Amino acid sequence: MIIRAALLVYFLLPAQIATSQGPPDATKLLQSATDAETRGDLEQAIADFRKAAELTPSSSIALLKLGAACMRKHDYAAAIPPLKRAAELSPDSLPVNQLLGYALLSQGYAMEAIPHLEIAHDSGALGIAQFQADLYEEAVVNLKNALAKSPADTDLIYYLAKAAAALSSESSERLLVKFPQTARGHQVRGQSYYSAKMFSEAEKEFETAIALRSDLPGLHLELGEIYAASSQWTQAEGQFRSEAKMQPGNAEVAYRLGEALLQAGKMKEAAEELRRSDSLRPDMPETLYALGRALAVSNPNAAEQVLDRVIAIETRSPLAAQAYLLLASTHRRQGKSDLAARDIEEYKRIHNITSRPEQ
Amino acid sequence: MMPICLLPLFLAVSAISQTPKPSPEPQFKFTPAQGIDFVLRNSPTSRKYLIETMPGGVALLDYNNDGLLDIFLVNAGRVADPLRSPANFDRHDPSYWNRLYRQNKDGTFTDVTVQAGLQNAGDTDYGMGVAVGDYDNDGFPDIYVTNFGRNILYHNNGDGTFTDVTAKAGVAAGGWSASAGFLDYDNDGRLDLFVTRYLDWTPEKSKTCGRIAEPMYCPPGEFASTTSILYHNRGDGTFEDVSAASGISAKPGHGLGVAFADYDGDGFTDIFVANDAIEQFLWHNNGNGTFTEVALNSGAALSSTGKKLSGMGVVFQDYDNDGLPDLIVTQLPHEPYVVFHNDGKGSFSAQELETGFGALSGNVSGWGVGLEDFDNDGWKDVFIVQGHVFDNVRSYDSSLNYREPPLFALNRNGRFEKGDPGSDLPVAGRGAAFGDLNNDGWVDAVTTSLGERPQLYLNRGGKSHWLTITLRGKRSNRDGYGARVQVNGQVRFATASGSYLSSSDKRLHFGLGSADNCDVDVRWPSGIHQKLRALKADQFVTIEESEQ
Numbered sequence: 024m025i026i027r028a029a030l031l032v033y034f035l036l037p038a039q040i041a042t043s044q045g046p047p048d049a050t051k052l053l054q055s056a057t058d059a060e061t062r063g064d065l066e067q068a069i070a071d072f073r074k075a076a077e078l079t080p081s082s083s084i085a086l087l088k089l090g091a092a093c094m095r096k097h098d099y100a101a102a103i104p105p106l107k108r109a110a111e112l113s114p115d116s117l118p119v120n121q122l123l124g125y126a127l128l129s130q131g132y133a134m135e136a137i138p139h140l141e142i143a144h145d146s147g148a149l150g151i152a153q154f155q156a157d158l159y160e161e162a163v164v165n166l167k168n169a170l171a172k173s174p175a176d177t178d179l180i181y182y183l184a185k186a187a188a189a190l191s192s193e194s195s196e197r198l199l200v201k202f203p204q205t206a207r208g209h210q211v212r213g214q215s216y217y218s219a220k221m222f223s224e225a226e227k228e229f230e231t232a233i234a235l236r237s238d239l240p241g242l243h244l245e246l247g248e249i250y251a252a253s254s255q256w257t258q259a260e261g262q263f264r265s266e267a268k269m270q271p272g273n274a275e276v277a278y279r280l281g282e283a284l285l286q287a288g289k290m291k292e293a294a295e296e297l298r299r300s301d302s303l304r305p306d307m308p309e310t311l312y313a314l315g316r317a318l319a320v321s322n323p324n325a326a327e328q329v330l331d332r333v334i335a336i337e338t339r340s341p342l343a344a345q346a347y348l349l350l351a352s353t354h355r356r357q358g359k360s361d362l363a364a365r366d367i368e369e370y371k372r373i374h375n376i377t378s379r380p381e382q
Numbered sequence: 383m384m385p386i387c388l389l390p391l392f393l394a395v396s397a398i399s400q401t402p403k404p405s406p407e408p409q410f411k412f413t414p415a416q417g418i419d420f421v422l423r424n425s426p427t428s429r430k431y432l433i434e435t436m437p438g439g440v441a442l443l444d445y446n447n448d449g450l451l452d453i454f455l456v457n458a459g460r461v462a463d464p465l466r467s468p469a470n471f472d473r474h475d476p477s478y479w480n481r482l483y484r485q486n487k488d489g490t491f492t493d494v495t496v497q498a499g500l501q502n503a504g505d506t507d508y509g510m511g512v513a514v515g516d517y518d519n520d521g522f523p524d525i526y527v528t529n530f531g532r533n534i535l536y537h538n539n540g541d542g543t544f545t546d547v548t549a550k551a552g553v554a555a556g557g558w559s560a561s562a563g564f565l566d567y568d569n570d571g572r573l574d575l576f577v578t579r580y581l582d583w584t585p586e587k588s589k590t591c592g593r594i595a596e597p598m599y600c601p602p603g604e605f606a607s608t609t610s611i612l613y614h615n616r617g618d619g620t621f622e623d624v625s626a627a628s629g630i631s632a633k634p635g636h637g638l639g640v641a642f643a644d645y646d647g648d649g650f651t652d653i654f655v656a657n658d659a660i661e662q663f664l665w666h667n668n669g670n671g672t673f674t675e676v677a678l679n680s681g682a683a684l685s686s687t688g689k690k691l692s693g694m695g696v697v698f699q700d701y702d703n704d705g706l707p708d709l710i711v712t713q714l715p716h717e718p719y720v721v722f723h724n725d726g727k728g729s730f731s732a733q734e735l736e737t738g739f740g741a742l743s744g745n746v747s748g749w750g751v752g753l754e755d756f757d758n759d760g761w762k763d764v765f766i767v768q769g770h771v772f773d774n775v776r777s778y779d780s781s782l783n784y785r786e787p788p789l790f791a792l793n794r795n796g797r798f799e800k801g802d803p804g805s806d807l808p809v810a811g812r813g814a815a816f817g818d819l820n821n822d823g824w825v826d827a828v829t830t831s832l833g834e835r836p837q838l839y840l841n842r843g844g845k846s847h848w849l850t851i852t853l854r855g856k857r858s859n860r861d862g863y864g865a866r867v868q869v870n871g872q873v874r875f876a877t878a879s880g881s882y883l884s885s886s887d888k889r890l891h892f893g894l895g896s897a898d899n900c901d902v903d904v905r906w907p908s909g910i911h912q913k914l915r916a917l918k919a920d921q922f923v924t925i926e927e928s929e930q
Binding site: 253256286355367 | 684715718727733737738739740741743744778779780797
């Protein structure tokens with residue numbers, strides 16, 4: 024897609040460039056090659072452009088046209104020599120550098136493509152080349168710039184995601200290699216263990232990180248999540264409480280604490296914390312569902328209201344199905360058997376939709 | 383026994399509330415059972431045949447009516463690697479036999495398997511579970527053994543021997559049976575038989591899952607579902623398969639555990655089937671020989687977060703002393719064991735978090751389960767035998783363990799708190815049966831685990847009072863299964879079923895706290911209502927069904 028765009032740029036170049044330079048034979052050849060290219064006869068066009076280039080060795084136009092024709096034929100390897108020569112002759116030419124950059128990139132010479140794409144100011148292709156050359160930080164910057172201009176370009180979105188992930192990984196690696204005994208080093212190592220489900224190793228890393236820098240936000244949250252993943256709710260609650268003290272305005276921390284309290288069976292405290300989370304960041308369906316669960320037995324009327332909010336937000340998701348199921352239980356406890364039966368029907372309807380395998 | 387009036391309920395509750403504080407000592411003494419050399423030989427293979435990880439059951443029964451509980455243990459079988467079809471589990475070797483151990487007066491046990499005629503387990507059968515009930519009302523408990531293959535009904539001849547009457551009785555079933563239990567679903571005074579079946583599995587249909595270098599047992603979803611079986615007792619020593627006529631076979635599942643109780647008080651025993659990885663089944667007894675599966679609409683199908691349970695074991699008794707039978711279902715980790723609280727009017731709500739099971743059981747795998755008043759304080763406690771399905775689970779999730787100690791949780795006014803079972807020995811636990819082995823008034827536990835001898839948890843006792851009741855039905859079935867028995871405000875439903883693959887002491891045990899006497903109210907399956915007043919505590923009583 025990017026290469027197609029570049030060729031379009033090239034064909035928008037003023038036609039007179041092609042016809043105003045060189046001896047008459049070369050001019051004729053350029054014209055006949057252009058005609059052949061227009062007809063779609065790329066073999067003939069390439070042959071004529073090649074002859075024209077031989078007749079005008081100091082001009083970059085025939086070389087540029089030859090390279091472009093090769094690229095239209097998807098013969099990127101053949102495009103590189105004439106474009107390289109054109110770049111020597113016209114080092115500042117935007118189309119020459121752009122096409123050469125593309126040709127090199129398409130053949131895997133990302134590092135070599137970068138200076139040409141820089142001259143061409145093509146931030147998208149440059150970002151891709153930088154990603155492929157392991158220059159993730161620069162790649163992220165250029166791909167974000169390109170995406171600002173072409174927000175629907177799926178190639179750019181894909182490469183930005185890859186580059187950002189690689190940058191994250193590279194940065195973590197740098198922390199581990201250069202600063203292994205720092206709090207952040209232990210934190211990153213803990214995250215790796217957590218991803219690999221090595222919970223006891225992850226726990227030790229986070230404990231060390233907290234011992235080194237107890238003031239760092241996020242450490243208690245992550246350690247709490249490790250405990251939560253292994254259903255150690257008392258320990259999880261302790262960590263989430265520590266994080267909530269540090270970040271009283273963080274809705275996610277309040278949610279996590281509420282969920283831990285819920286799992287530990289402390290329904291009243293859970294409801295308080297989940298209400299706090301809802302006030303910090305309203306209408307988060309997971310928070311509302313957990314709040315409904317906390318209230319379901321002790322206060323079915325309040326649970327009903329909260330679960331209605333979940334259903335209003337999440338109309339057809341698995342969470343909506345869960346909410347209907349809980350609502351059915353709540354309605355049964357309220358003696359509203361008709362509503363409970365309706366809830367079960369809704370649960371079945373949504374569950375059937377959401378559990379169906381994708382086509 | 384003379385029928386008498388009940389004391390007001392508040393007096394009963396008052397007695398319970400004066401319970402002495404619990405002892406800091408472990409409730410149980412973990413001890414080897416002297417004379418029991420049985421090893422549950424499940425024969426794990428490199429191919430990870432799912433069947434290898436599922437046995438085996440244990441029963442506590444007094445087969446010779448000498449007043450002492452005896453122990454019957456189901457063994458599994460030899461699994462060839464690879465296993466060929468038709469499967470032969472080669473159970474000629476005595477180490478693969480099921481075993482009956484008679485309890486001696488000194489608390490030791492003697493292997494009486496051969497003497498009792500129980501040594502032939504069948505080469506085509508891989509052993510799973512056991513049910514106990516006096517199906518012919520002759521006063522001697524009979525034994526039903528479930529298998530992959532042909533199930534076996536052993537009639538107790540009353541002279542210390544048993545006879546395989548499967549062919550005559552017509553209860554061989556077939557396929558992969560798991561838990562079974564005797565109940566009188568039509569209140570005709572004869573025990574019927576319910577058999578859960580797990581999966582439509584055969585050696586040819588077997589699969590191995592996991593990584594090539596680290597295979598693991600496949601989840602049940604990899605295999606087709608199958609149906610449970612209901613046998614109606616004709617009263618002439620034969621049974622009729624009424625699975626289709628009763629509606630039971632209309633809904634295939636992954637049945638592993640089964641428990642019985644009349645949850646809606648209509649006088650007919652209902653059936654709960656713990657299914658693995660699908661919705662649970664609650665079969666409502668319509669009172670006319672048919673059943674309707676109502677779990678989803680009753681609130682007993684899924685966890686409180688709408689998740690399907692890996693249902694293994696189940697118990698159907700009243701944990702919160704409101705007189706209604708509740709359900710506790712054990713399952714695999716990352717979800718707590720589920721408590722379905724009976725809210726009355728035929729509906730349940732999942733209250734595993736409110737009851738404390740979120741903190742007690744989020745990361746363990748539960749199988750056999752008992753809800754008994756182990757500390758005699760008037761509230762039924764929980765004992766669950768644990769261990770993961772996969773013997774290599776740690777290579778997939780380091781937070782999980784194949785071998786785990788049991789969970790013992792004390793009931794504090796309807797909320798469970800971790801107690802001390804007296805052993806933290808991790809085992810791959812499976813079956814569990816409960817009963818008062820040494821007749822001291824305190825309930826003990828016997829559990830099974832893969833590749834090991836059974837574990838015996840002898841209750842250390844304490845100062846609280848108790849009452850243990852044996853029912854003797856006349857119009858009702860002789861075991862009194864299905865009777866609703868209330869003692870000082872607590873309720874038990876008479877059954878030996880529940881747990882996983884296992885059968886418990888049929889006697890009904892009640893902890894009385896500080897109360898030194900009690901009132902008893904029995905509602906028999908026949909409809910007869912019998913009351914006894916001011917019985918002295920700390921005794922074993924037999925209640926014979928009155929004429930009216």
